[in-house]
Amino acid sequence: MRTDVNKINEMTPHQELTEGLMMFAGGTSKGFKTGEWRTNTPVFLEEKCKQCLLCAPVCPDCSIPVKDSKRAEFDYDHCKGCGICAKVCPFGAIEMKEGR
Amino acid sequence: MNNLNLKEIMNKPERLAPGHRMCAGCGATIGVRAVLRALHEGDYAVIGNATGCLEVSTYMYPYTAWEDSYIHNAFENAGATLSGVETAYKALKKKGKIPEDVNYKFITFGGDGGTYDIGFQSLSGAMERNHDMVYVCYDNGAYMNTGIQRSSATPMYADTTTTPVGSQSNGKMQNRKDLAAIIAEHDVPYVAQTTLTTDFKDLHRKSEKAIYTEGACFLNMMAPCPRGWQYDTSEIMKICKLAVDTCYWPLFEVDHGKWILNYEPKKKLPIEDFLREQGRFKHLFKKGNEDLLVQFQQEVDRRWENLLYRCARED
Amino acid sequence: MPKKDRMSGNEAVAYAIKQINPDVMPAFPITPSTEIPQMVSSYIANGEVDTEFIPVESEHSSMSAAIGAQAAGARTLTATSSAGLALMWEELLLAASNRMPLALALVNRTLSGPININCDHTDSMGARDTGWIQIYAENNQEVYDNFIQAYPIAEHKDVHLPIMICQDGFITSHAVENIELMDDDVVKEFVGEYEPEEFLLNPGKPMAVGPYAISAYAMEARKNQEIALENSKDVIWQVAKEYEKISGRKYGFFEEYRTKDADYIMLIMGSAAGTAKQAVDELREQGKKVGVLKLRVFRPFPAKEIAAALSRCKAVAIMDRCESYNGNGGPLGSEVTAALFRNKVMIEAVNYIYGLAGRDFTVENVFDIFAQLDDAVTSGTEIEQYQYIGLRK
Numbered sequence: 001m002r003t004d005v006n007k008i009n010e011m012t013p014h015q016e017l018t019e020g021l022m023m024f025a026g027g028t029s030k031g032f033k034t035g036e037w038r039t040n041t042p043v044f045l046e047e048k049c050k051q052c053l054l055c056a057p058v059c060p061d062c063s064i065p066v067k068d069s070k071r072a073e074f075d076y077d078h079c080k081g082c083g084i085c086a087k088v089c090p091f092g093a094i095e096m097k098e099g100r
Numbered sequence: 101m102n103n104l105n106l107k108e109i110m111n112k113p114e115r116l117a118p119g120h121r122m123c124a125g126c127g128a129t130i131g132v133r134a135v136l137r138a139l140h141e142g143d144y145a146v147i148g149n150a151t152g153c154l155e156v157s158t159y160m161y162p163y164t165a166w167e168d169s170y171i172h173n174a175f176e177n178a179g180a181t182l183s184g185v186e187t188a189y190k191a192l193k194k195k196g197k198i199p200e201d202v203n204y205k206f207i208t209f210g211g212d213g214g215t216y217d218i219g220f221q222s223l224s225g226a227m228e229r230n231h232d233m234v235y236v237c238y239d240n241g242a243y244m245n246t247g248i249q250r251s252s253a254t255p256m257y258a259d260t261t262t263t264p265v266g267s268q269s270n271g272k273m274q275n276r277k278d279l280a281a282i283i284a285e286h287d288v289p290y291v292a293q294t295t296l297t298t299d300f301k302d303l304h305r306k307s308e309k310a311i312y313t314e315g316a317c318f319l320n321m322m323a324p325c326p327r328g329w330q331y332d333t334s335e336i337m338k339i340c341k342l343a344v345d346t347c348y349w350p351l352f353e354v355d356h357g358k359w360i361l362n363y364e365p366k367k368k369l370p371i372e373d374f375l376r377e378q379g380r381f382k383h384l385f386k387k388g389n390e391d392l393l394v395q396f397q398q399e400v401d402r403r404w405e406n407l408l409y410r411c412a413r414e415d
Numbered sequence: 416m417p418k419k420d421r422m423s424g425n426e427a428v429a430y431a432i433k434q435i436n437p438d439v440m441p442a443f444p445i446t447p448s449t450e451i452p453q454m455v456s457s458y459i460a461n462g463e464v465d466t467e468f469i470p471v472e473s474e475h476s477s478m479s480a481a482i483g484a485q486a487a488g489a490r491t492l493t494a495t496s497s498a499g500l501a502l503m504w505e506e507l508l509l510a511a512s513n514r515m516p517l518a519l520a521l522v523n524r525t526l527s528g529p530i531n532i533n534c535d536h537t538d539s540m541g542a543r544d545t546g547w548i549q550i551y552a553e554n555n556q557e558v559y560d561n562f563i564q565a566y567p568i569a570e571h572k573d574v575h576l577p578i579m580i581c582q583d584g585f586i587t588s589h590a591v592e593n594i595e596l597m598d599d600d601v602v603k604e605f606v607g608e609y610e611p612e613e614f615l616l617n618p619g620k621p622m623a624v625g626p627y628a629i630s631a632y633a634m635e636a637r638k639n640q641e642i643a644l645e646n647s648k649d650v651i652w653q654v655a656k657e658y659e660k661i662s663g664r665k666y667g668f669f670e671e672y673r674t675k676d677a678d679y680i681m682l683i684m685g686s687a688a689g690t691a692k693q694a695v696d697e698l699r700e701q702g703k704k705v706g707v708l709k710l711r712v713f714r715p716f717p718a719k720e721i722a723a724a725l726s727r728c729k730a731v732a733i734m735d736r737c738e739s740y741n742g743n744g745g746p747l748g749s750e751v752t753a754a755l756f757r758n759k760v761m762i763e764a765v766n767y768i769y770g771l772a773g774r775d776f777t778v779e780n781v782f783d784i785f786a787q788l789d790d791a792v793t794s795g796t797e798i799e800q801y802q803y804i805g806l807r808k
Contacts (some may be wrong), residue, residue: 013635017632020513021161021632021636022623023161023164026167026621027164029117032119054106057133057134057137058130059130059133060128061122062116062133067111069110080123082326082334084333087338156627160628161629162632164623169617172624173479173513173625174506177479180475181480183471185487185616187441187484187489188439188484188489188491189616192489192616194467195438197488222475225476229470
């Protein structure tokens with residue numbers, strides 16, 4: 001009875017919605033692209049980055065992926081462009097630019 | 101306690117997925133991520149949630165941002181709801197319906213509306229019964245989900261939509277309720293007050309301690325709201341630092357009844373430094389309102405002295 | 416072997432709970448249901464059940480915790496009355512919309528004000544549209560039997576809805592009667608183990624309960640919930656049939672007592688049906704063709720079946736132990752007359768309000784009512800369609 005989120009949308013007939021609107025799955029919000037909300041965009045300047053990782057925990061949108069203690073490129077599908085990461089970076093490795 | 105090294109901790113898989121609808125720059129989600137990072141890998145969790153911004157934004161059908169099992173019931177009953185889940189765990193373990201080696205942890209999140217106010221009775225009951233759970237209040241000092249109305253967590257003089265500043269009003273008339281102290285008086289094993297700091301050590305350590313201390317634990321986590329507090333979204337970490345350095349939001353814990361101060365600023369900054377950053381206090385800086393700032397400072401000082409006394413008398 | 420015993424209605428429910436051995440019971444005391452959590456607590460204290468009791472600080476929290484426990488995968492119940500049920504109101508809706516098959520032992524008591532501890536159906540009738548199944552009992556035997564049937568109905572895969580097993584405060588809850596109890600193993604086998612397919616504490620299979628749903632989903636969810644309640648009709652029948660096999664006692668949506676050739680029928684719920692039956696027996700001896708339709712299942716409402724059962728009589732007295740404050744009658748008055756109209760059964764249908772807040776309901780009251788119906792039908796006397804019985808005037 002696990003739920004496939006891709007089979008549920010605003011056109012789905014009632015018989016095919018999940019019981020009690022429960023979701024029998026975790027983390028399905030990844031399919032919703034909040035990056036479209038963005039009006040300002042952070043740009044990652046990798047050459048300036050010292051991988052201190054101070055930027056990763058301050059992201060409200062989990063949009064700075066970390067692997068093997070190194071951050072990667074922004075997840076622009078979900079980044080809302082709040083600019084917190086750019087403010088906390090001690091090395092100027094994140095710049096905010098206007099627009100998406 | 102385990103490793104508090106940020107570079108190590110950040111390698112853990114995220115337990116809050118992106119794609120939730122919290123506002124850009126929201127403090128609550130930063131805090132939630134940090135709390136969840138304190139869960140040990142391999143441990144399962146059930147997350148409870150009072151109605152509020154976090155709930156309507158993280159589980160909007162069919163999109164759940166939670167990688168763990170999650171239950172939202174209503175606004176005023178997150179404490180009771182999770183106490184039911186935790187008791188079910190005990191019952192099912194006893195009956196052998198959950199494997200011996202499976203370990204579940206129970207964490208519930210509520211805003212200050214769902215925690216200080218409408219859910220206070222439910223929280224108090226769950227704490228008094230000492231369920232093995234953690235209740236985390238993400239305190240942004242007003243009912244933000246319904247549009248920035250005052251709560252009992254709102255600081256004095258804040259401009260909110262039910263305490264608007266006007267020709268006859270300087271904002272909220274009352275001081276905020278000290279919820280961490282009230283829960284500590286329930287004689288639960290662990291209570292802490294925390295917020296977002298650059299290295300996240302305070303929040304991580306307290307979350308881990310709360311999650312892995314048996315019994316009912318409570319975290320009061322200040323989580324600024326850019327819309328309600330009226331500041332630029334990028335400034336959140338600066339605001340949190342000023343809250344701590346002005347002693348507006350002291351970092352402390354009450355461990356099995358023992359009050360411990362976790363941070364004392366080398367130089368206690370004047371409260372103006374914290375207030376000036378936020379639009380909700382801009383009327384305090386108008387000519388003629390100097391006495392209001394003095395009163396605000398006096399209240400911060402009174403509470404700070406009280407906290408120092410509580411922490412010192414334990415020595 | 417079934418054994419005979421003497422028990423109050425509260426004891427009967429507690430005994431059924433002991434035999435079922437549910438996982439979790441959050442509860443808060445309120446007269447007249449207080450004994451139920453007390454007795455379960457004693458069973459726990461003496462190691463007679465494995466149930467975990469949560470001594471919550473209010474009924475609001477008992478229903479909240481019950482929803483949490485049930486979602487987590489535990490077979491859960493609570494008990495309450497009156498203001499306790501009223502305080503749960505928001506959570507009653509959530510238990511149903513979140514499709515939690517938990518059970519509630521309701522001991523009917525009136526609601527304030529004025530504050531009063533005695534029986535009427537104001538509490539459960541106030542919760543009639545919360546999405547719960549509601550089953551009522553005439554006596555202690557029925558309370559016991561209904562409670563044992565509760566989980567097989569609620570947990571059925573086509574239902575997954577909460578169920579309220581109602582009995583009349585003090586009248587059955589505290590009165591001791593003879594009762595036949597089944598063996599523990601027979602009850603255990605009948606009720607079975609609770610094995611939900613999905614639950615919060617299912618390692619590696621996370622789930623999420625209680626979403627915000629935009630309009631595009633919320634209306635569809637409500638229809639699905641309504642379908643589940645309709646489905647419960649068949650399930651209630653099936654479970655009653657199975658139950659008859661182990662108990663020898665027959666149950667349905669209602670009991671028809673001497674109605675076959677009756678010109679006048681009294682439709683009534685709960686303990687007062689006993690009074691009505693006694694009056695009917697006396698009237699039958701005088702040659703009067705009268706009968707009683709004792710409604711057992713109020714939710715889902717068996718409208719078609721009621722209309723069919725009343726189709727051959729000349730007049731029905733619809734008895735409400737509850738005032739609706741709609742200016743037009745009680746809840747049964749509204750629903751039964753709607754059922755008759757929709758099924759084109761055009762008989763005289765008079766709605767009586769009786770027994771509020773513990774007011775006695777007597778055999779003489781029943782005589783009066785049948786006399787009124789007879790007068791209206793045979794002499795054409797105009798009859799007040801909505802009236803109080805047993806009221807000082």
